[in-house]
Structures are given as structure tokens and as C-alpha cells.
Amino acid sequence: PLRLILDTDPGIDDALALLLALASPEVSLEGVTTVSGNVPLEDTTRNALALLALAGREDIPVAAGAARPLVREPIHAAEVHGQHGLGRAELAEPTSAPVSQPAAVFLCERIKAAPGALTLVAVGPLTNLALAVRLVPEIAQQVREVVIMGGALRVPGNITPAAEFNIYADPEAAHIVFHAGWPLRLVSLDTTQQVGLTRTQFAPLCRPESRIGRCIDAMLAHYFENFAPRAAYERFHLHDPLALAAAFHPEMLQWESVYIDVELSGHQTPGATVAWFRRRPETPPANVLAATAVDVTGFTTFFLERLARLL
């Protein structure tokens, strides 16, 4: 199986990505690192530990990461994900604790210990990855691949007209990560906003007799009750699960090699991901393999089938 570490800010769709990893035999999840994002670090770490406990996988180490972005003030998305990040789910207080190393150190150690073997999937702000690659630059050559959920290339952003949440939350970190020279796949809003499920489509997973089914139901209840009445929000987007799946089933998406930079200085546009699909002679070489299309039915069917295995 593909050896993988998930860097995450759970977060409802983060939680679904974590469950998808646990449900997929193609993947061996060897660690979870947490970051401030959808909710503060304390909550994202507790949620990661509680979700692993719910799934009976306390054997997977959790390393807590950055509590703040590199330069800017923290921003969160509690209106979407609920006050503590998992909607209305109230999971048991975890009994296990994070490992002693901070996430950036954990990432460096694990990647150095298995050169060429580990894939990093990052579905939150990129603070931990930026710190890791600054700490030990050689990991850029030693990681198998880095797969990121973030950015908006040909579509508008979801936090400002120009920027997507994960990049906007820590643009300086994203800038470091995009220019670090490691093999990078980017799963942006261009594809993640195409994969959404309605409450009815989620129903087969919300089984009351299953602990995980009850958790999924309670997480989504927050979203659907607050947002679904507004037309544009009728579907819950599977941003992070799609990025996770892209790490081991890249054939479910189409990819284009492209040069992408992150805007740091614009007044209206911090965190914008500027993608040079039409190259000019002076355009730097491509630094990203960007997803440009997705097999919507293929992926959503795959997602529902996999999560059902956990119920």
C-alpha cells in the first residue's frame, strides 16, 4: 500500500478524508499532523485524536503542529465546520495524546527515515509543510509526492473572490511550499467544487446503529441545517476527500503541468493562486501538476462505497 501522512485541520471534510484513508486498503496511514485552520489547533488536534479513537485506530500517531500562520493573524471557518470543527458531533474526549515532536519535526523525521516512500497529503493551511521544508530542505528530494487541497485556478475563490481558504489562511507558507521543488499535485476548487453530495445522497452513511454513521450524521447536520437552505450550498463539497483519493487514484482526475505562484502583496488578492496555463517565454518551468477535471460520478460512488465499509 501507499504509505501516507495526512496534514489536516479537522474540519468536517477533513474528517471525511481521514475516514476515507482508514477505509482504503490501497493506503497505509502512518501519521496525522494537525494545524490551525478551520478551528484553532487545540480543536483540530483533539478532533484528529477523537476520530482515530472512534475508528479504533489509536495506533496511528498524531503530531500537533503550528498554532498560528507564519506571518498573518489566524483565521478560522467555524461557521462552516461548527464551533469545535466537527459540526454537531460530540465525540468522546480522547484518551491518547499527541507525540512529543511538533508536526514539522515529525514530518522531517518520517520522510528522512523512508526516502522515496512517503506521500504527504495536506488538506489544511500549509504552515507545517513550510516549516518542515525550511527545517530540512532535503525532504523535498526524499518525499514521494506532496498532494495539496487548495487554491482556485480558473474559478473564483471561496473566502475572497481571489483566494481559497487553505492558501488564504497562510499565503507565505503556501509560497514556500509551491517553490520548494518537491513533486506537487494540486487539487483546487476547480475540481473539488464539482464533487458535492446532497443530504439525501449522504443518507446511506448516516446509519444510527453505527458509531461512525452517527458521527457523520451529526457533523453534516450542522452544515445542512445552516447552509443547505441557500441554493449554492445544497451540496456538501468533498474538497479534502478528493485530494486524499488523488494521492492513490490519480486516474480519477485529469492533470496539467503548470507554473503556479502565490500572491502575497496584492490589496485585493492575497492568497490568490496564479496559474500560467498559457505560458509566455519568460514563464518559469512548471512546478505543479494541477487537477483540471474529475470523474464526478466515479469519485462520488467510490467515496460512498468506501465509507460504507466503516459502518
Ligand code: BDR
Ligand atoms: C478547504 O477549506 C477548508 O474549510 C476545508 O476543510 C478544505 O480543506 C476548502 O477551501
Ligand code: CA
Ligand atoms: Ca481542510
